[in-house]
Amino acid sequence: MSKIAIIGAGAAGIETAAVLAKQHDVMLFEKETAPLCNIRNKALLFPDFTSADELADKMIQKLEHPRISLYCGSNITDLQKVQSGWQLTDAAGNRYDSDYVVLATGYEVFDAHKKEELGYGIYPGIITSIDLEKMIREGKITNAIGEAPKSVTFLQCVGSRDEKSGNHYCSKVCCVTAVKQAIEVRKMLPNTTAYVFYMDLRMWGQGFEEMYRTAQEQYGVNFVRGRISEAASTYDQRVQLKAEDTLMGLPLNMNTDLLVLMVGMCASEGTARLAQATGIAGDYHFAQSVSEHLQDNLTKQEGLFLAGACKRPMSIQDTIQDARAAAVTILEQIS
Numbered sequence: 001m002s003k004i005a006i007i008g009a010g011a012a013g014i015e016t017a018a019v020l021a022k023q024h025d026v027m028l029f030e031k032e033t034a035p036l037c038n039i040r041n042k043a044l045l046f047p048d049f050t051s052a053d054e055l056a057d058k059m060i061q062k063l064e065h066p067r068i069s070l071y072c073g074s075n076i077t078d079l080q081k082v083q084s085g086w087q088l089t090d091a092a093g094n095r096y097d098s099d100y101v102v103l104a105t106g107y108e109v110f111d112a113h114k115k116e117e118l119g120y121g122i123y124p125g126i127i128t129s130i131d132l133e134k135m136i137r138e139g140k141i142t143n144a145i146g147e148a149p150k151s152v153t154f155l156q157c158v159g160s161r162d163e164k165s166g167n168h169y170c171s172k173v174c175c176v177t178a179v180k181q182a183i184e185v186r187k188m189l190p191n192t193t194a195y196v197f198y199m200d201l202r203m204w205g206q207g208f209e210e211m212y213r214t215a216q217e218q219y220g221v222n223f224v225r226g227r228i229s230e231a232a233s234t235y236d237q238r239v240q241l242k243a244e245d246t247l248m249g250l251p252l253n254m255n256t257d258l259l260v261l262m263v264g265m266c267a268s269e270g271t272a273r274l275a276q277a278t279g280i281a282g283d284y285h286f287a288q289s290v291s292e293h294l295q296d297n298l299t300k301q302e303g304l305f306l307a308g309a310c311k312r313p314m315s316i317q318d319t320i321q322d323a324r325a326a327a328v329t330i331l332e333q334i335s
């Protein structure tokens with residue numbers, strides 16, 4: 001029996017731990033005070049509006065295994081290869097030895113403050129998709145003056161596919177998240193108009209295209225192919241947008257009550273640091289696997305494996321599948 005350290009108790013870390021614990025001892029490290037924070041911050045999940053809490057509760061049950069030791073509030077800041085395996089050090093200076101390590105350090109969302117022209121943190125009424133998700137969880141969507149907004153406008157690709165922020169990649173999940181959130185807005189506030197400004201809509205997953213059609217046909221969500229170049233407050237606390245309708249080739253000025261910035265996924269600070277420390281850093285500070293096709297859970301460092309969105313943007317569904325693949329890869333390698 002081996003001792004395996006998994007860094008990160010999100011969906012990837014928990015799923016990997018649950019499979020590996022059938023045969024090995026698992027230490028699962030989480031820097032936050034509880035596991036699954038990213039899922040717990042969501043209300044409903046695309047494409048079938050599954051409750052995020054229900055999924056999280058089911059995943060937490062998987063941790064009830066005698067071979068899994070969960071260390072919450074333990075931020076692993078260093079990872080070193082030693083003769084007998086790996087040594088992990090947390091922010092408090094505690095050291096842990098393990099035979100193998102799985103990086104499941106996930107992602108963090110793009111910091112919308114960096115896009116000053118979009119006014120996040122400067123003007124009220126401009127929020128991110130994470131802020132809106134919180135409002136949906138709490139059952140109350142409000143504008144800058146605490147009232148139900150008459151119009152909500154979503155802007156795609158904030159911090160992704162963006163020359164200025166340096167992130168050229170697509171974050172993969174924000175198109176479908178905008179469609180899901182626009183439907184939720186229309187369900188909660190049937191008299192509110194919803195607009196989605198997009199570059200192109202990437203409905204790549206099962207059920208996504210159907211959801212997009214439902215948003216248009218059943219919930220009357222307006223999709224505009226265009227870019228918003230600037231957002232600011234009006235005198236009455238609405239949000240003024242300067243945009244371009246790229247289908248018509250026309251400039252567009254409009255006011256909205258709430259602007260939602262669909263923030264993309266970036267490598268988490270832990271992913272970036274530990275990938276750098278172990279020599280497996282890839283593009284945009286994500287961790288690099290040996291090969292995306294056949295060895296996507298392996299790294300060039302012996303005994304160091306990858307699971308989930310520490311490699312690239314990934315949906316929760318894909319993260320769970322990838323974690324299972326990681327566990328199978330590890331079992332093959334160490335048996």
Ligand code: SF4
Binds near residue numbers: 156173176202
């Ligand atoms: S998923 Fe959609 S919104 Fe997100 S970066 Fe890709 S194209 Fe843009």
